[in-house]
Amino acid sequence: MQTKLINFKKYSSFKIGGTLEVALLENNFSNIADYYLIGSCNNTLVGDNPPALMMLSKKYDYIRVEDGVLKIGGATPSGKIASFCKKHNIANFEFVSHLPGKLGGLVYMNAGLKEFEIFNTLLELRTTDGVLKKEQIKYGYRFTDIKKPILEASFELESGFSSQKVAMFKKMRANQPSTPSAGSCFKNPQGDYAGRLIEAVGLRGVMRGDMCFSSEHANFLVNTANGTYKDAMWLIEEAKKRVFKEFAIKLECEIVILDREYRDGV
Numbered sequence: 001m002q003t004k005l006i007n008f009k010k011y012s013s014f015k016i017g018g019t020l021e022v023a024l025l026e027n028n029f030s031n032i033a034d035y036y037l038i039g040s041c042n043n044t045l046v047g048d049n050p051p052a053l054m055m056l057s058k059k060y061d062y063i064r065v066e067d068g069v070l071k072i073g074g075a076t077p078s079g080k081i082a083s084f085c086k087k088h089n090i091a092n093f094e095f096v097s098h099l100p101g102k103l104g105g106l107v108y109m110n111a112g113l114k115e116f117e118i119f120n121t122l123l124e125l126r127t128t129d130g131v132l133k134k135e136q137i138k139y140g141y142r143f144t145d146i147k148k149p150i151l152e153a154s155f156e157l158e159s160g161f162s163s164q165k166v167a168m169f170k171k172m173r174a175n176q177p178s179t180p181s182a183g184s185c186f187k188n189p190q191g192d193y194a195g196r197l198i199e200a201v202g203l204r205g206v207m208r209g210d211m212c213f214s215s216e217h218a219n220f221l222v223n224t225a226n227g228t229y230k231d232a233m234w235l236i237e238e239a240k241k242r243v244f245k246e247f248a249i250k251l252e253c254e255i256v257i258l259d260r261e262y263r264d265g266v
Ligand SMILES: Cc1cc2nc3c(=O)[nH]c(=O)nc-3n(C[C@H](O)[C@H](O)[C@H](O)COP(=O)(O)OP(=O)(O)OC[C@H]3O[C@@H](n4cnc5c(N)ncnc54)[C@H](O)[C@@H]3O)c2cc1C
Pocket: 013, 036, 037, 038, 039, 040, 041, 042, 043, 044, 056, 074, 075, 099, 100, 101, 102, 103, 104, 105, 106, 107, 108, 109, 110, 111, 112, 113, 142, 146, 148, 149, 150, 151, 181, 182, 183, 184, 256
């Protein structure tokens, strides 16, 4: 596989990580099991000892209407999807204008805002192992059981792009910090909010090096300057420990932690 040198301190939304050689996945799928697949690392904390990484090549960066369905390549950024839908008056993708990531990452995470999730209008996926129909996939809140790299996804095509929805999503984002983060750090436990629990155990705004759970939104772990993987992990483990001790709730990371030494990691 061809490779590309990526500085994760610039590339990842957390602005954490070293400069690493990343393999480019194009047509040869023979040794993909040796690598961990990344998208644009908007939901990923890159560790000090990450596994070998790969990403889809530019070949998978496209969006088009074909045979009455919307086909999007796995490497297509959310901004491009949003602009295409606006330009061609296509409904149901307004929420992605406020969701950073590439199509593969959005689908794998079943990313969304409230009830608007990427799976809502999904029809099928093309993976390195063939076609997967929506009915064959288990999915839920920020969860899917997809095991293979997503090369392309097909969606129902409906006309009617809504600028009101874009404005509504923009408003929903208003309380989110603009400091580097990866969005929500933990999944909300059933019937509760991770941010409320983090605040209740006294971790909102507490600095560890340059990292903290934001005082604007406690479930956002933010990098205020030169935050490190170790400090991020200290806060994550501390939040899990304190919340379990006080509420007997096991917080589950929404972010993906890429480090060989992390026990829940890859
Ligand atoms: C400021 C901010 C706000 C956010 N708000 C939200 C929000 O409101 N709702 C929400 O859902 N998310 C939110 N996120 C998280 C992020 O936008 C989504 O998780 C997005 O889907 C990440 O896409 P990515 O390409 O960056 O994936 P990455 O972070 O690179 O990868 C995430 C996971 O997807 C897998 N993956 C990536 N590409 C593929 C592929 N082609 N095939 C199979 N698996 C793949 C990776 O292996 C990894 O496990 C936010 C992030 C930030 C920085």
